[in-house]
Amino acid sequence: MTVLQLKKPIDYACPDWCENPDHSPGELGDGPLHYGPEFGVVSVQGGAGDLHAMIGVGDDTVFIESPTTLRQHAADMVRAAEWLEANR
Ligand SMILES: [Zn+2]
Numbered sequence: 001m002t003v004l005q006l007k008k009p010i011d012y013a014c015p016d017w018c019e020n021p022d023h024s025p026g027e028l029g030d031g032p033l034h035y036g037p038e039f040g041v042v043s044v045q046g047g048a049g050d051l052h053a054m055i056g057v058g059d060d061t062v063f064i065e066s067p068t069t070l071r072q073h074a075a076d077m078v079r080a081a082e083w084l085e086a087n088r
Helices: 067-087
Strands: 034-039 042-047 050-055
Touching: 034 067, 042 067, 050 067
Parallel strands: none
Antiparallel strands: 034 042, 042 050
C-alpha cells in the first residue's frame, strides 16, 4: 500500500497586520513573508507560523554614545515585543 503525504496547502492570504500586501512571486517559498509595522529600528515580519522581529541598526556592533538614542532603541524594542505578543 502506498501512502501519499500531501503537503499542507500554502496560505497566501495576508494577515490583518501585513502592511505590504504586494508580494512578489520570488518570495513564494513556503508562502509570502509578511511585513508588519516598524518600531524605530525594529521591524516585525513573519511567514507561515513564524513571527519575529528584525533589528536594523547598521553593523552587527553598533556604537551608541547618546543615552537618549539608546533609550529610544530600548523603547522601540519594548513596543515591538508587545506587538509580537499581541499578534502571535
Ligand atoms: Zn502580506
